[in-house]
Structures are given as structure tokens and as C-alpha cells.
Amino acid sequence: xTLQPATARYQKVKHFILDRIAAGSLRAGERVPSExxxxxxxxxxxxxxxxxxxxxxxxxxxxxxxxxxxxxxEQRVHAHPLEVRNIADEIRARGHEHRLKxxxxxxxxxxxxxxxxxxxxxxxxxxxxxxxxxxxxxxxxVEERYVNPLxxxxxxxxxxxxxxxxxxxxxxxxxxxxxxxxxxLLPERRIRRLLRLEAGEPCLxxxxxxxxxGRVASIADLxxxxxxxxxxxxxxxxxxx
Amino acid sequence: xTLQPATARYQKVKHFILDRIAAGSLRAGERVPSExxxxxxxxxxxxxxxxxxxxxxxxxxxxxxxxxxxxxxEQRVHAHPLEVRNIADEIRARGHEHRLKxxxxxxxxxxxxxxxxxxxxxxxxxxxxxxxxxxxxxxxxVEERYVNPLxxxxxxxxxxxxxxxxxxxxxxxxxxxxxxxxxxLLPERRIRRLLRLEAGEPCLxxxxxxxxxGRVASIADLxxxxxxxxxxxxxxxxxxx
DNA sequence: CGCCCTGGGTTGTCTATACAGGCTTAGGGC
DNA sequence: GCCCTAAGCCTGTATAGACAACCCAGGGCG
Numbered sequence: 001x002t003l004q005p006a007t008a009r010y011q012k013v014k015h016f017i018l019d020r021i022a023a024g025s026l027r028a029g030e031r032v033p034s035e036x037x038x039x040x041x042x043x044x045x046x047x048x049x050x051x052x053x054x055x056x057x058x059x060x061x062x063x064x065x066x067x068x069x070x071x072x073x074e075q076r077v078h079a080h081p082l083e084v085r086n087i088a089d090e091i092r093a094r095g096h097e098h099r100l101k102x103x104x105x106x107x108x109x110x111x112x113x114x115x116x117x118x119x120x121x122x123x124x125x126x127x128x129x130x131x132x133x134x135x136x137x138x139x140x141x142v143e144e145r146y147v148n149p150l151x152x153x154x155x156x157x158x159x160x161x162x163x164x165x166x167x168x169x170x171x172x173x174x175x176x177x178x179x180x181x182x183x184x185l186l187p188e189r190r191i192r193r194l195l196r197l198e199a200g201e202p203c204l205x206x207x208x209x210x211x212x213x214g215r216v217a218s219i220a221d222l223x224x225x226x227x228x229x230x231x232x233x234x235x236x237x238x239x240x241x
Numbered sequence: 242x243t244l245q246p247a248t249a250r251y252q253k254v255k256h257f258i259l260d261r262i263a264a265g266s267l268r269a270g271e272r273v274p275s276e277x278x279x280x281x282x283x284x285x286x287x288x289x290x291x292x293x294x295x296x297x298x299x300x301x302x303x304x305x306x307x308x309x310x311x312x313x314x315e316q317r318v319h320a321h322p323l324e325v326r327n328i329a330d331e332i333r334a335r336g337h338e339h340r341l342k343x344x345x346x347x348x349x350x351x352x353x354x355x356x357x358x359x360x361x362x363x364x365x366x367x368x369x370x371x372x373x374x375x376x377x378x379x380x381x382x383v384e385e386r387y388v389n390p391l392x393x394x395x396x397x398x399x400x401x402x403x404x405x406x407x408x409x410x411x412x413x414x415x416x417x418x419x420x421x422x423x424x425x426l427l428p429e430r431r432i433r434r435l436l437r438l439e440a441g442e443p444c445l446x447x448x449x450x451x452x453x454x455g456r457v458a459s460i461a462d463l464x465x466x467x468x469x470x471x472x473x474x475x476x477x478x479x480x481x482x
Numbered sequence: 483c484g485c486c487c488t489g490g491g492t493t494g495t496c497t498a499t500a501c502a503g504g505c506t507t508a509g510g511g512c
Numbered sequence: 513g514c515c516c517t518a519a520g521c522c523t524g525t526a527t528a529g530a531c532a533a534c535c536c537a538g539g540g541c542g
Contacts, residue, residue, distance in 0.1 A: 008495060034522065045497045047288075050524080066523040067504030184425030184445035184467030202443030202467065204425035226425035226443065249525060275492060286527040291494080307493040308534030 007121045009044050013052035014119065016042065018061070021072055021214035022151075028074045032062060060177075061214055086166040087143075087222075091135045099137070102160055103194065104130040108146075117209065118148055118216045127155040129165060132194050142194045142223040151217040165220075173212035181207040184226065191223050202226035250285050254293035257283065259302070262313055263337060263377075273303060273311045327407040328384075328463075332376045340378070343401055344435065345371040349387075358450065359389055359457045368396040370406060373435050383435045383464040392458040406461075414453035422448040425467065432464050443467035 016038075020026040033041065038049035053070050056062045064070045091098040108128045115122040127147040132139050145165055147155040152173040158165075169175075187195065187203045195203065206222040257279075261267040274282065279290035294311050297303045305311045332339040349369045356363040368388040373380050386406055388396045393414040399406075428436065428444045436444065447463040 010495080036522080047498085048496060051495095054524090064523065065505085067521080068506080069522060180473065182423055182445070182472040183470070184443040184465075186441070186443055186467075200427070200441050202425040202427055204423070204445075224425075226427075229424065231421075231423040251525080277492080288528085289526060292525095295494090305493065306535085308491080309536080310492060 010048045010052045010055075011119075011121070013038060013042060013044060013049055014056055017052070017056060018119070018214045021061070026072050028072050030072050032070045032072060034069060086164060087133050087141050088164045088166070091133070091140065096136045097134075099134040100160055100164065101132045101134065102129070103132060104128065105156060105160075107149075107156060110146075114146060114219070117219055118146070120148065120216075125149060127152075129155070129160070131160060131165070133164075138228075139195045140224065140229060142191055143220060144223075145218060145220040147218045148216055151212050151215045165218075169210070169218055173210075173217040175210055175212060175217075177211040179209045182231065183207075187223060195223060195225050197225055204229055204231065206231065251289045251293045251296075254279060254283060254285060254290055255297055258293070258297060262302070267313050269313050269315050271313050273313060275310060327405055328374050328382050329405045329407070332374070332381065337377045338375075340375040341401055341405065342373045342375065343370070344373060345369065346397060346401075348390075348397060351387075355387060355460070358460055359387070361389070361457075366390060368393075370396070370401070372401060372406070379469075380436045381465065381470065383432055384461060385464075386459060386461040388459045389457055392453050392456045406459075410451070410459055414451075414458045419452070420450045423472065424448075428464060436464060436466050438466055445470055445472065447472065 017026070017032055020032075026032060032053070035046050035049040035053065038044065038052075039046050042049070053062060053064065057064045057070070060073055062070050063073045088098045088100070106128050107125050110118060110120055110122055110124045110126050112122050114126065115124060118124070118126070120126075127149050129143070129145050129147070131143045131145075133141040133143065143165065147165075147169070149155065152169055154172065155165075155168065158168045160168075183205050184202055185205055186200070187197065187205075191203065192199070192201075197203065203226050204224045206220075206224075208218075208220045208222065209216060210218050210220075258267070258273055261273075267273060273294070276287050276290040276294065279285065279293075280287050283290070294303060294305065298305045298311070301314055303311050304314045329339040329341070347369050349367050351359060351361055351363055351365045351367050353363045355367065356365060359365070359367070361367075368390050370384070370386050370388070372384045372386075374382040374384060384406065388406075388410070390396065393410055395413065396406075396409065399409045401409075424446050425443050426446055427441070428438065432444065433440070433442075438444065444467050445465045447465070449459075449461045449463065450457060451459045451461075
């Protein structure tokens with residue numbers, strides 16, 4: 001959707017800020033350049049700087065206070081509503097054997113949609129993997145994953161039969177935040193075959209986007225056979241029935 | 242945060258669109274006025290109309306296609322974290338009408354399985370309700386719930402058309418902790434009919450067990466149409482890929 | 483009949499300018 | 513020393529004008 005000048009200037013401003021946060025030269029709580037400063041140093045109009053900062057504030061990366069300034073948000077470790085584990089650990093915890101099959105592993109260029117979800121330029125290189133996880137020989141999860149090589153370099157060189165993507169990413173890209181979306185759906189044939197499902201069998205899809213050091217580190221679609229998989233989440237929040 | 246002109250004009254444009262969607266004069270897939278049309282009819286600048294439409298697109302309310310136009314998105318409802326909220330609030334937050342139908346409401350004796358999940362003796366009395374929640378007339382959730390009358394007395398006497406189970410329980414039984422289990426499944430006929438689903442359509446089931454003052458207060462099975470419901474959860478925990 | 487090209491409408495973006503209202507601070511008056 | 517005010521920065525919003533890229537339809541041409 002965003003492809004006009006190949007790379008929009010407000011995106012560049014966002015990257016300017018995000019890069020500084022990732023590099024550590026901007027830390028949580030510190031003040032980021034004001035719109036007027038960005039106008040001067042990056043030679044953009046104030047409206048462009050405003051859009052960049054406003055969107056980063058909506059994403060929770062920055063906090064803006066009218067009349068005062070813009071600051072890097074504190075990335076609090078808050079009660080986790082949805083606790084998601086490594087599927088390999090889950091399987092082993094049940095005393096079963098975990099096996100992993102690599103279906104595809106390559107570098108791809110970010111499509112328009114992916115670039116947007118990653119907050120990267122279209123065409124930027126992404127590491128791609130398509131794996132199937134087996135529990136005692138039966139497929140339990142198809143994991144389709146894109147990884148930002150800037151956030152987690154060396155992903156494609158990992159030996160996935162020894163280190164799962166989860167383990168690799170946890171080690172290489174310290175986790176900051178995660179978004180999850182869960183849906184029930186009838187899978188397309190490609191996924192259905194990998195999960196060895198009958199036609200008409202539903203599947204549980206967990207879409208996960210993880211952030212590391214202010215950047216999107218990885219986007220994963222996790223497909224599970226609906227008949228054999230449950231997602232558990234425990235929480236002690238404030239208001240629910 | 243937004244308190245400048247008390248009510249910003251781009252917000253008015255957003256409401257202009259949202260009201261028309263809520264009223265039914267703009268339906269899913271239909272085209273909404275272009276930026277230039279809004280500029281003329283609402284006497285705002287194109288940038289203001291652009292911001293309104295862009296934000297509605299980010300929220301998933303609209304879909305924009307460069308060079309073609311802006312259209313009302315197919316409603317893919319999108320729920321909140323597992324800090325789960327009241328489905329009625331969710332629906333109203335989208336500017337839609339929430340309605341609730343009571344299918345069953347009675348006192349039952351705990352089966353062996355239920356007694357186990359409640360940590361009660363088999364045969365102990367439980368309050369039971371089966372409700373359907375509607376969003377603008379379309380069923381969005383079937384809520385099948387058992388309540389421990391010791392933890393939340395008076396459940397059966399509640400007027401559910403005024404106070405949803407969520408609201409009642411939050412008030413009567415202060416929440417301590419919640420467990421969730423999520424799965425995808427093909428619903429049994431009873432649920433399928435209440436959700437008005439075609440045969441073969443998957444459904445997203447959220448099973449919830451809530452604790453109050455050290456007791457299990459309530460066990461709820463929440464069924465949603467897989468094609469129209471998403472569950473979203475954001476978290477910043479320590480370990481996940 | 484089919485192909486290409488062009489024109490008009492639409493979104494996507496950028497700029498320069500302007501005003502309102504919140505917050506901080508320096509400076510003056512007491 | 514204390515209080516109050518005004519200046520100056522900050523964000524939030526609005527506007528008019530401009531250009532680029534995209535899509536579709538319709539007309540002209542082979």
C-alpha cells in the first residue's frame with residue numbers, strides 16, 4: 001500500500017529514530033529530537049516529522065506530551081496475558097519426541113505487505129523459513145516465518161534440527177514485545193498437506209509478531225491441527241469475567 | 242491527549258464514516274466517498290480527509306486501494322488481549338449495536354467433570370447460562386457458562402439484557418486470576434445453529450476459568466465464528482520467539 | 483477484432499504556513 | 513526570598529497547493 005516514492009520520507013524519519021533506539025544511543029525515557037529539530041536536521045517538513053513521531057507513538061515506541069516533548073517509551077515487563085512457549089519444549093515436556101522438518105529456507109525480498117508489517121522498505125531482504133514440527137511423528141505445527149536479518153543476523157545459517165527458530169531468536173534478538181492474533185480457519189491445501197489433515201478439518205492459526213530493540217524481529221504464522229492442539233494462557237489482570 | 246479544539250475535525254470525518262457504516266447506509270465492500278468528495282461535502286482540507294481515512298484503514302475499518310478508491314472492509318472482528326474484556330464493550334467500541342439473547346438459564350447439578358474443574362463435589366449446585374451475543378444483529382459469540390453460586394451469589398436473578406455476565410461477575414466476584422484455553426473446532430450442531438454457521442465452518446473456542454477469592458468462580462466456553470472473529474493479544478514477556 | 487495509449491479520477495506523499503493550547507523557565511516586581 | 517507574568521518551545525491540528533504512482537475505461541489505430 002505504501003510504495004509511492006519507493007521509500008517515503010516519513011518512513012525514513014521513523015527508521016532514523018528506530019535505528020537510534022536499536023543502537024542504544026536513544027534509551028528508554030530519553031528525549032527524542034523535536035519536530036522542529038527533525039525538520040532542520042533531516043530536511044523534512046514539520047508535518048512529515050509529525051507523522052513519523054505520531055505513528056511511533058501509536059505503536060507504543062514513543063510517548064508524546066503536548067508542550068513538553070517526545071520520549072522513548074519505557075518498555076515495561078508487564079504481566080503477560082498470553083504466555084507462549086517453544087513448541088519443542090511443550091512436546092518434550094509431555095515426554096514425547098520432537099522432530100523438525102525443514103520444508104523451505106531461503107532469503108526473499110519483502111513484498112509490499114510484508115515490508116509494511118516489518119516497517120521496512122519493500123524489497124528489503126528477509127530470511128524465510130517453512131518448517132513442520134512433529135510430535136512422535138505426527139505433525140503438530142507448521143511454522144511459516146519471516147525474520148528481519150538486521151534484527152537477527154545469521155538466521156539462515158542456523159541448524160534447525162538442533163536449534164529451533166524460537167531458541168535461535170531468543171538468543172540472538174532479546175525480546176521486547178509480542179503481538180498475537182489467533183484465528184480459526186480452514187487451511188489452504190499447502191498447509192493442509194503439511195499437517196496431514198483431512199479436507200474440512202479446521203486449524204488454529206497463531207499469527208505472531210515479535211519486537212526486539214524497537215524493530216520488528218520476526219513474523220510467524222503458526223498453524224496447528226484444530227483437533228489436536230490447544231493454546232493455553234494464564235493471566236492475572238485487572239478486569240475480566 | 243487530544244484536547245485542542247475539543248473535537249478535532251479529522252475525528253469528525255471518522256465519525257461521519259463510522260456513523261454511516263453503523264447506520265447501514267455504507268455496507269461492507271461498498272465504496273466510501275473519496276478524499277476529494279469529503280473535501281467538498283464536509284468542507285475540510287484533503288489532508289484532513291486523508292488522515293481520517295488512513296486511520297480508519299489502519300484500524301481495519303476501511304480498505305484503500307491506490308488509484309481505485311476506499312471501501313468498507315469485510316468485517317473481521319478483532320478482539321482484545323486475553324486481558325479479555327466484555328464482549329459488549331468490544332462491540333460498542335466499534336460503534337455497533339450489542340444485543341444479547343438468553344437461550345437457557347437454570348440451576349444444574351455438577352457433573353463429575355464439571356465438579357472436578359470447579360473443585361467441588363459432584364452434584365453440587367451450579368448456575369448455568371447459555372447466551373448469544375449479537376453484533377448488529379449477527380451472532381458473534383455463544384457464551385456457555387457455569388457459575389459457582391458460592392463465589393457469585395444471585396447470578397440467576399440477574400437481568401442479562403441489562404447487565405452482561407461479565408459485568409455481573411466483575412462486580413460480585415472480584416477477579417483474581419484467569420486461565421484460558423483456545424482451540425479451533427467444527428462446532429456441534431447446537432452451537433452451529435446459534436451462531437448461524439454453515440456446515441463445515443470452523444469456530445474459535447475460548448475456554449475460560451476464572452478465580453475469585455481462592456475459588457473457581459466461573460467456567461465459560463465462548464464460541465466465535467472463525468470467519469469473522471480474531472483474538473488479539475499483546476504482551477511484553479521475557480521468553481518467546 | 484484486438485492492441486496500445488492516453489486521460490481523468492484516486493490514493494500516497496511532501497511542503498510551507500498558520501493558529502491553538504500546554505508546559506517550562508527566566509526575569510521583573512513586590 | 514517569593515510570586516507572577518510573559519516569552520519561547522513543544523505538540524496537535526488544519527489548510528492549500530503540488531507532484532507521483534496507480535487503475536480503469538474509452539478511443540484511436542493497425
